[in-house]
Amino acid sequence: MNSPYPLPSKAQIATDYERLCDVPYSPIAYRANFHAVIDTLSEVKQPANSFQTRTSCYFDGYVIDDTSRMRFVCFNAQKRASIAQLAQAGEAVAFANVLMKKNRSTNAVEAQIQDNTTVAKSPKKIDLPNHVHSKTNVPKQITISQLTDEAPDQLVTVDAKVVEMSETTTLSTGSRAGSRIKKVVISDSTASCVLTLWNDFIQTVQLNQSYTFHSMAIKTFGDIRSLYTPQRNAAITPCTEISDVSPNTVTLTEKPTTAENVSIASVSDYVNYHLCPACNSGRITEVQNHLFPGAGRCSSCSTLTLMKNCQRSAYALLTLSAETSKLILSADASILTAIAQCPIPSLTEWALLNAPAFDVIYTRNKKIVRIERNDGASAAITTPPSSTASSAPAPAENITPSKPNQTRRIAQSTATRSLSEALLAADVSQAVNKTPVESPSSLTQKRQAPKNRKK
Structure with missing residues (x-):
């Protein structure tokens, strides 16, 4: 059933x-x-x-x-x-x-x-022979090369020598804002790895000194294993000098790679956007509502702001052609403007494709950090070819009406007044001076120029 x-x-x-x-x-x-x-x-x-x-x-x-x-x-x-x-x-x-x-x-x-x-x-009794609070001993001691054999977040103890240190930084965002961290590279006779020191452990180590790192936790990111000091149960004590250390294959200061005389073969993922002034990371999208003219909303923090108050930014993924190979690198707004040699409002994919050759310096994570040019000549800003020319007149400057109806009234009154004055001037010129009649558009431009300067 x-x-x-x-x-x-x-x-x-x-x-x-x-x-x-x-x-x-x-x-x-x-x-x-x-x-x-x-x-x-x-x-x-x-x-x-x-x-x-x-x-x-x-x-x-x-x-x-x-x-x-x-x-x-x-x-x-x-x-x-x-x-x-x-x-x-x-x-x-x-x-x-x-x-x-x-x-x-x-x-x-x-x-x-x-x-x-x-x-x-739980009714189950768990013995913790590798726990620091137990009455037996601290977590098991391993070598740095054995980190790949251990589970993530497990506590281990290693004897190693500090071979490189970074500067101390303070976190400004996140759940642990205000905490101080320092990264060091430790090595033994088998391998090297990165150790992240938090808060009170920053002042416990010195360069080229050997220590026993008790109860360090294992952190994994992809295939890379590193260590960090947990919030408690960790300790760092001096140990005997470790003279036989492995070659330092891990470094904190990455040396960038340089590729000479490269040109842009293609541009993908290009975006030219307004940067949110509140979160400084989101992109502003224009609000399609007549109640909020010229306003935009951040896609990240949902902040409503005026788009004229937002800073312009850009991003693109560039395929660069070198002499023997091709590179796919990411570039931010400062790099893109330096490549095209034009400001962000004039930046386009076509301007990037027509940029002259340059030398690029990029990091291991495929990000461009700097470009260099030997000639130092500035690239000319041109417009992409188009099959049909635009015949629409350019908008008048220095006219900022607050409402759409006011914009139409100003345009209609200006056009009517200019046309009647142009016809009157044409009749007078034919009757008195007998000079050729000028087009109404040229007379309109002549009469509107002093008004624009006066405004």
């Missing part, structure tokens, strides 16, 4: 996982059940783009067991109080019906706690 109730979908069937290291390999958008200990728990955060999402706040953290470490996130702030009580106990927690999603920035699979997710005390 068939059941009167519909069968649950695959996404609604939660899979039980005994080990936390197996959870990140579960199918995306599927449900999972697992047991783990809450390692870190953040406060309620306000997203930077809250105007684009329905949710106004969220919190996240990490769970850990004796095999791996994984991030979780929850967009229901009311669940934090109950999860915080379980985190303070330090015992195993059972997560049931958790949605598995992929993080867009790190490309790592993480657990998303939803409204129908249950978080309760």
